Amino acid sequence: MNITDLIAPARVVCRSDVASKKRVLDLVSELIASGGSGCGSREIFDSLVGRERLGSTGLGHGVALPHGRIPGAEQALGAFVKLARGVDFDAIDQQPVDLVFALLVPEHFTDEHLKILAHLAEMFSDRAFCQSLREAADDATLYQRLAAWSAVSRATTS
Template identity: 40%
Template sequence: MQLSDILKANAVKSISSCTSKKRLFHDLGELAETSYGLSATSVIEALMERENLGPTGVGQGIALPHARMPEAKDVFGLFLRLEKPLDFDAVDRQPVDLVFALIAPENAGVDHLKALALVSRTLRNTSICAKLRANQEANTLHTILTAVESTQAA
């Protein structure tokens, strides 16, 4: 599995202003609806339900919200770069500016975990995060995220 398998170019966005975690989930829901055809409301509810189990802010300014949904046919990703970092109750108490959300079918099992591990590994790379933070253009952000696999394969 590679990021290009789960992240469409039109599922990547830079947002100038996001005032709350709830608003962020709303933005992710709208992005899922336009990029993957899922109900924005269903995505928002699934992400909020999972977040209520425990915050998905993993530290270093990164959040990995994720959820399983019966409507999802495959594992897919959504990426948001926030120009203004947002309090996300992260483990290191630092605000979040890079958000990679994953949506998976309810029965995804191992594929969901593999995708989560792939995203986590990618965003642990400080040079990738620095490039993501230095760029605002959605196409450039997508290229940065998906170019990793071609350099690792070489």
């Protein structure tokens, strides 16, 4: 899987000043909706919040992977936000989250959903990679670093 299949430069935001989990989920919902998901930001937000009610998607080490399913969505889409300051995301390690990759998948995605989440979990468990994202100064650099990890990952597993 190539991460650029999920995100586009317009759905990558560096240094957002949102200050709560709710606002983070609202922001990524708007970003995904703008990416041609065929769904409104409110519907996406409700899906992400519904999933969070089942248990936090805060992985620890400052990373969260909120995700949801939507009937009628045509493809998996993502958005990535690097926060200026970490927010409480009820992460497993109780640390604030500053790196958020949100994922929306069609309702019928089952295996694909799990494969994408596994890929993202592997990606964001790479501490050096996460540090490089935290050091990015603008949206374009952030997008390039996300895309580059994917390229490296594919080259080593092929």
